[in-house]
Amino acid sequence: MSDLLKVHLGDRSYPIVFGEDLTAQVHAIAAELAFGGRKIAVVTDRNVARIHAKALRVLFGESPTLAVAAGEGSKSVAELGRVLEFLAACGLDRSGVVFAAGGGVVGDLAGFAAACYLRGIDYYQVPTTLLAMVDSSVGGKTGVNLKAGKNLAGAFHQPHGVFIATGFLRTLPAREFAAGAAEVIKTALLGDGELFAKLEQSPLSPGDARLAGVVRRCCEIKAGIVEADERERAGEGGRALLNLGHTFGHAIEQVTGYAQYLHGEAVAVGLCAAARLSRRLGLIPDSDVARVEATVAAHALPVRVRTALSIASLMAVAARDKKARGGSPRFVVLKAVGRASVVGSVAPDAVEAAWREVGCS
Numbered sequence: 001m002s003d004l005l006k007v008h009l010g011d012r013s014y015p016i017v018f019g020e021d022l023t024a025q026v027h028a029i030a031a032e033l034a035f036g037g038r039k040i041a042v043v044t045d046r047n048v049a050r051i052h053a054k055a056l057r058v059l060f061g062e063s064p065t066l067a068v069a070a071g072e073g074s075k076s077v078a079e080l081g082r083v084l085e086f087l088a089a090c091g092l093d094r095s096g097v098v099f100a101a102g103g104g105v106v107g108d109l110a111g112f113a114a115a116c117y118l119r120g121i122d123y124y125q126v127p128t129t130l131l132a133m134v135d136s137s138v139g140g141k142t143g144v145n146l147k148a149g150k151n152l153a154g155a156f157h158q159p160h161g162v163f164i165a166t167g168f169l170r171t172l173p174a175r176e177f178a179a180g181a182a183e184v185i186k187t188a189l190l191g192d193g194e195l196f197a198k199l200e201q202s203p204l205s206p207g208d209a210r211l212a213g214v215v216r217r218c219c220e221i222k223a224g225i226v227e228a229d230e231r232e233r234a235g236e237g238g239r240a241l242l243n244l245g246h247t248f249g250h251a252i253e254q255v256t257g258y259a260q261y262l263h264g265e266a267v268a269v270g271l272c273a274a275a276r277l278s279r280r281l282g283l284i285p286d287s288d289v290a291r292v293e294a295t296v297a298a299h300a301l302p303v304r305v306r307t308a309l310s311i312a313s314l315m316a317v318a319a320r321d322k323k324a325r326g327g328s329p330r331f332v333v334l335k336a337v338g339r340a341s342v343v344g345s346v347a348p349d350a351v352e353a354a355w356r357e358v359g360c361s
């Protein structure tokens with residue numbers, strides 16, 4: 001059984017296919033490409049290559065495969081160079097096609113390589129983490145990190161198709177699954193109160209029968225937002241809404257040197273901080289803050305920072321956030337559970353209070 005969602009972006013439109021196992025669907029595309037004389041190259045990481053060796057062989061047969069080191073360290077300019085050289089060594093021409101099979105790191109890196117190689121070739125995504133399935137596989141943001149910061153070099157390059165096979169999640173470490181769940185909770189909070197209520201009633205788990213449906217709904221919400229604002233140009237609303245919890249979360253990641261929190265864990269605390277800020281601004285009642293915290297906690301995610309972080313440092317970092325405008329960070333706030341909006345100037349007192357309430361000092 002598979003199910004399909006179309007992301008409408010004019011001539012960059014593409015389908016996302018959902019199912020537990022999508023071997024047949026990937027084979028059909030690979031056969032079609034081969035029939036058209038188009039070469040395929042696969043990029044994955046070493047964990048996925050080891051754990052899913054058999055599945056990758058079934059999916060891609062003898063296609064040349066590059067397995068980069070697992071982890072954020074591979075989202076580097078140096079690794080981008082290696083991927084580009086690999087594509088060249090495989091003899092890909094303009095009709096060549098890249099398959100990115102892995103988590104967000106592989107998707108961002110291989111997607112960016114596909115965007116640069118011969119000024120842009122087609123690529124398909126086969127996300128294998130929950131985070132990549134609900135977040136990085138919709139929207140076409142690709143890129144690598146620079147010494148000066150995360151995702152500072154990149155391109156918008158929409159995939160030609162995305163295959164979301166939730167069966168891959170069975171082997172995902174619990175901590176990584178939880179980190180992906182943070183983006184699911186985020187998406188529900190900003191766009192679907194009913195989905196949030198479902199997560200609230202019973203938290204998601206790796207073998208969950210609802211998983212494919214929930215992932216699909218998250219992609220649908222994100223696709224709707226991206227379709228309306230592909231390049232994040234809308235002042236109010238638009239893609240910026242997807243940053244709910246992220247102004248706080250990015251600051252936590254940066255202040256802790258990207259060493260203590262997975263992205264999703266920092267976002268989890270960020271969602272709680274955003275809820276508290278929204279409460280301070282009189283937008284939502286205490287009971288909604290409690291709902292957000294309980295749901296975050298039920299997904300094995302932190303609701304407070306693990307050790308107190310300096311509010312002054314966090315505020316300084318947030319002011320330099322890539323999404324800040326003229327030194328004042330933009331915050332996404334909740335207007336209700338399931339509805340969010342962007343505010344440009346928030347009184348620093350309110351932000352400080354939110355930081356304090358999630359354990360910073």
Ligand code: ADP
Nearest residue numbers: 047070071103104105128129131132168171172
């Ligand atoms: P993310 O998708 O969260 O952005 P990564 O791409 O770094 O992050 O993936 C997180 C970790 O999970 C990496 O160590 C990666 O090798 C590993 N991983 C990815 N997919 C799977 C899977 N299906 N089973 C087990 N481990 C996986």
Ligand code: ZN
Nearest residue numbers: 135183263267
């Ligand atoms: Zn995120």
